[in-house]
Amino acid sequence: MAAPVPDDRVAAVRSFNRFFTRQIGVLREGLLHSEFTLTEMRVLYELAHHGDQQPAALCRNLGLDRGYLSRIVARFEGAGLVAKVASATDGRAKVLRMTAHGRAVYEPLDRRSRDEVGDMLVRFDERDQLRMLAAMDTIRSLLDGQAGMKYAQPFVLRSHRAGDMDWIVRRHGALYAQQNGWDDSFETLVGEICAAFERDFDPAREHCWIAEMDGQRVGSIALARDGEEGVGKLRLLLVEERARGYGLGSRLVDECHRFARAAGYRKMRLWTTDQQKEARRIYCNKGYALVAEEPVHAFGQDMVNETWEMDLGPAS
Incomplete structure (x- = not known):
């Protein structure tokens, strides 16, 4: 059995999480000053950048409960952002597709997100930007390697x-x-x-x-x-x-x-x-x-x- 992690280390991670979420604005009621939550923006991102998606694949990739995703999709369908269409490869299956209206709503938010990150990075010189990116890569590599790959891509x-x-x-x-x-x-x-x-x-x-x-x-x-x-x-x-x-x-x-x-x-x-x-x-x-x-x-x-x-x- 692994030795218990000291309380000060647990506190340090929790403190960093609070600090970073405040920095990137995910605690605001509407992410990027929009009507969407962080989870809703993650769903929109997947559809905008990766094309049509099966609901089950979205659940796996984002670590979402199927019922929770269903409620998000119902709201998006009602707003005309997303449509369920027949799969191009299996007419019996339905996939989620971002509509033209959905893309028109999402793209300004995507640009705003890029601008906000750019505004954060521009405060640092080249050396410190690279240090920050290297630190992020280290955290991601360590967590990916130890997370049991519960929601990993299956390929x-x-x-x-x-x-x-x-x-x-x-x-x-x-x-x-x-x-x-x-x-x-x-x-x-x-x-x-x-x-x-x-x-x-x-x-x-x-x-x-x-x-x-x-x-x-x-x-x-x-x-x-x-x-x-x-x-x-x-x-x-x-x-x-x-x-x-x-x-x-x-x-x-x-x-x-x-x-x-x-x-x-x-x-x-x-x-x-x-x-x-x-x-x-x-x-x-x-x-x-x-x-x-x-x-x-x-x-x-x-x-x-x-x-x-x-x-x-x-x-x-």
């Missing part, structure tokens, strides 16, 4: 290894045939992309991630050189149906961006189509902008090819 990410590219090709072909009706030429294209990635692989500038749940592969993403100096290409984003609703797509994109910044890229670029609705929502939420589009007939379908780009901020 792990790893680098690709032998056999993974074959899996990526097969699953892209199968999923897009099932969900979009695309023909075999799409699987052939993905095969060519994967073959080129492995043939010319530069580990200092390129990387591929595989997501696993319960030891099974459920997602992928890759960062490749674009050919233009300073530009990285996001490729091969895939999330299996059973792994959706956990924020996996968003996490994969974030991981790709972190590596790209560390590798010195200044811009990200990707290709998608107007049919890939869920992926496009992730790209929009991450800050990508549509820069080119072209109507085409490909993979047995009429569609619009789209090129999206995003400027990368400095490495953290």
Whole structure:
């Protein structure tokens, strides 16, 4: 049995909690001078930044009681902020989606939150800002490692290894045939992309991630050189149906961006189509902008090819 923690240490943590919550304003009746509580803002944040969410996944990710979330969602539906819609991958399931009105209400609050944090940080010089961020990272790492992962994301990410590219090709072909009706030429294209990635692989500038749940592969993403100096290409984003609703797509994109910044890229670029609705929502939420589009007939379908780009901020 672990030794009891001294009372002065418990008091110190409680004192810090009171101090920090006062600093960031969560004790105000309305967070960010709005009508929303902290928990309500967390729900809005998840929907705004991670796209459609299954209620069960929101409960897990935010550590919320199902009944409590249900009451929040009912209030949001009544205010026209959130709607329940059929899942794009399972017509029997309902997901929560932020409405256009909800986004119009949330975005000014999100900007206000960023401004408030910026106003707090600007009081400190560069050295002290980095000290503060390092201290926060230490606290988060320690608590994440010891919390029993009760509300952790149920997936792990790893680098690709032998056999993974074959899996990526097969699953892209199968999923897009099932969900979009695309023909075999799409699987052939993905095969060519994967073959080129492995043939010319530069580990200092390129990387591929595989997501696993319960030891099974459920997602992928890759960062490749674009050919233009300073530009990285996001490729091969895939999330299996059973792994959706956990924020996996968003996490994969974030991981790709972190590596790209560390590798010195200044811009990200990707290709998608107007049919890939869920992926496009992730790209929009991450800050990508549509820069080119072209109507085409490909993979047995009429569609619009789209090129999206995003400027990368400095490495953290």
